[in-house]
Amino acid sequence: MRCYYHRDYYFPLPEAHPFPMDKFWRAEAFIREAAPTGAIQVIDAQPAPQEAVLRVHDAAYLDRIRLAALDSAAALKLGLPAGPALLERSRLEAGGTLLAAEAALRDGLAANLAGGTHHAFADRGQGYCVLNDVVIAARALHASLPHLRIFVVDTDAHQGDGTAALCASDPRVFTYSIHGGRNYPANKQTSSLDVPLPRYVSGRDYLDQLEATLGPALDDFLPDLVFWNSGADPHEHDRFGQMRLTDADLAARDEHVLDVVGTRRGLPLVVLYGGGYNRDREHTARLHARTVLAAAAR
Numbered sequence: 001m002r003c004y005y006h007r008d009y010y011f012p013l014p015e016a017h018p019f020p021m022d023k024f025w026r027a028e029a030f031i032r033e034a035a036p037t038g039a040i041q042v043i044d045a046q047p048a049p050q051e052a053v054l055r056v057h058d059a060a061y062l063d064r065i066r067l068a069a070l071d072s073a074a075a076l077k078l079g080l081p082a083g084p085a086l087l088e089r090s091r092l093e094a095g096g097t098l099l100a101a102e103a104a105l106r107d108g109l110a111a112n113l114a115g116g117t118h119h120a121f122a123d124r125g126q127g128y129c130v131l132n133d134v135v136i137a138a139r140a141l142h143a144s145l146p147h148l149r150i151f152v153v154d155t156d157a158h159q160g161d162g163t164a165a166l167c168a169s170d171p172r173v174f175t176y177s178i179h180g181g182r183n184y185p186a187n188k189q190t191s192s193l194d195v196p197l198p199r200y201v202s203g204r205d206y207l208d209q210l211e212a213t214l215g216p217a218l219d220d221f222l223p224d225l226v227f228w229n230s231g232a233d234p235h236e237h238d239r240f241g242q243m244r245l246t247d248a249d250l251a252a253r254d255e256h257v258l259d260v261v262g263t264r265r266g267l268p269l270v271v272l273y274g275g276g277y278n279r280d281r282e283h284t285a286r287l288h289a290r291t292v293l294a295a296a297a298r
Contacts, residue, residue, distance in 0.1 A: 001296040004096035005113040006045040026285030045096030052140040077126040090130035099131040104268040116274030118160035146297035151223035156231030156274035157241035164189040203249030232276030232287035
């Protein structure tokens with residue numbers, strides 16, 4: 001299994017910042033340590049081409065990030081310090097997802113050890129998401145494979161609002177989001193299929209809804225490629241997830257997604273991290289790593 005990673009996925013932030021950027025290097029280390037010999041190949045990510053980024057994001061918005069020219073409201077919504085380093089880091093992350101998508105089409109399975117930045121819109125970033133990596137990859141693939149049918153599975157605790165909005169008019173892309181119905185973002189977009197859940201949903205109820213909705217949606221749409229924004233934030237100890245999934249529940253979630261996408265339907269799959277803000281920062285990284293390792297083991 002090819003996994004794309006770059007040391008500059010880590011972007012230094014103040015120790016008290018709620019986004020644990022150290023999860024990227026910690027999870028990569030866990031994956032290298034735990035993966036059986038030869039099961040995973042970690043490959044350096046490359047920045048997404050500017051042409052690919054501009055298919056999704058407004059040039060004026062990119063300039064505002066590069067020049068650190070966000071107004072106070074936009075800076076607060078983004079939650080990360082704008083500047084050229086942040087833009088380059090975000091291009092690397094989007095590039096990793098594009099490379100993983102190309103690898104999945106060849107090999108059946110690949111991962112970006114980051115990604116899932118689903119709150120980014122064409123003209124703005126929010127919720128720690130600067131560029132929408134999945135949509136950048138999808139549009140780059142469509143430039144050469146215009147009939148490719150793409151399914152986005154989003155099991156992050158928060159709705160993939162940016163992805164839903166950016167793909168709303170494209171019948172080649174199906175957006176599925178299972179999330180807290182009253183959690184961030186306050187203003188939801190309309191996905192192809194939204195599965196909103198009550199606040200502090202139990203693991204059993206979460207899994208029941210996932211099992212009842214994901215497989216039928218895949219069968220109705222018949223995709224050629226699946227992006228999976230997994231998310232570690234449904235965990236019961238996450239700071240922002242407002243869900244009550246245990247380690248075992250998240251493992252069951254992962255097994256179900258991998259089973260219905262890969263084992264039962266044989267669809268090429270791209271695994272992405274999404275959010276994770278566990279009170280134990282190392283636990284966040286372990287949860288992301290376990291998802292990738294579960295995929296590699298199938």
